[in-house]
Amino acid sequence: MIQIPSSFWLNADEIKFPDIKLALKEPNGLIGIGGDLSVERLLHAYSNGIFPWYGKDEPILWYSPDPRMVITPEAFHLSKSLRKTINSSRFNVSVNTVFPEVMHQCQNVPRAGQSGTWISDEMISAYCNLYDAGYAHSYEVFLDKKLVGGLYGVALGGVFFGESMFSLVSNASKVAFAYLLQNSDYKLIDCQVENKHLESLGAFNMPRDLFIQQLKAFV
Template sequence: MIWLDKKDIWFPDPEYAPADFPLAFGGDLSPERLLFAYSLGIFPWSSEGEPIMWWSPDPRMVLFPDRLKVSRSLKKVIKNRGFTVRFDTDFETVMRMCASVKRKGQSGTWITPEMIEAYTKLHKLGYAHSVEVYLENRLVGGLYGVSLGGVFFGESMFHIVSDASKVAFVKLVERLKEWNFDMIDCQQSTPHMARFGAVDIPRKEFLKILRNSLKKLTIKGRWK
């Protein structure tokens, strides 16, 4: 196992990382380290009380924006349900809701107070973004992630009203498609994301797309 200290910011080459095991442990969640990690296709994921674990799984689930699939029923929800969608209006609350809202078959959360503090800093620096869904002025769903170049790295989503997180995701992808983003990183393979058109690709292909996408200008600051 490779342990990182808090002084030097570096990671092992993700090309040779384990497929389903952390490539490194430790380090910190400073903005500099987080941004460097994402630029290499690496992300942190661990539970409270555990050391920071850094991952670069193989395969990697991604969604290419122009391949988004929206069911007929969801289109009706978006049109008729009365949701209002906003970007970057309440980032920290979205993170806290992602951490606290219960998910079927899951207990606990990997979104620790340290993670919330770290990603809120990234948000203030213009790299982390949220999508909020409101119903009658009440926050009922949303998601957040990190944006670098032409890639959006999805982190987590929540809903307390049926379909609210799905609406947030569709509106995000539509916006990213307008901005000519190359892909949305979904990290782990799930049937939920597959229904939107996400696919598993080899890590090697993911890293190649990422390197090319990082040549694009990062859209920093508040997304309106």
């Protein structure tokens, strides 16, 4: 049975989190339970390497996993086939034009091995508030003026915290990811947890201590 320290239960009246060094090893990185998804708490969480991730009928759960999967522009692997797709001009890419639609697609697109989604209506409302405040961003891929892929996340300084991506046609999400890496000034992209799809594009695991050091340097 998992022993949850009493300090992990967050006070609704303050946004402070426990010391990140107290994060559990199993489930990997759990550091807080409860609180809310206010803009203030979310910004405080991300600036300290913490993000919310919870399922239906669960309280808000906050994580800072170790290791942390990240990617840098220098580490990005652009395959010949993806380069050909980008150069073909088949897709049009935009930024921050249909943020809510990107989130709804990420919520609704079926994913292999997953029976549901962690992107609740509550999460959509919270991140749309972050978008309105200028901190959340979406990268959108269109084919024949139809939204067919994209991603969204949170940006603080030189760090982009990727949250989710979707693809309705082959390579659409990869095109969005490539655009993010090649057409922005972000020094570090947070991919949160290990993902084979992103690993194939150059993402790698970084010890949490080093990730926090990088975060403090770039934010």
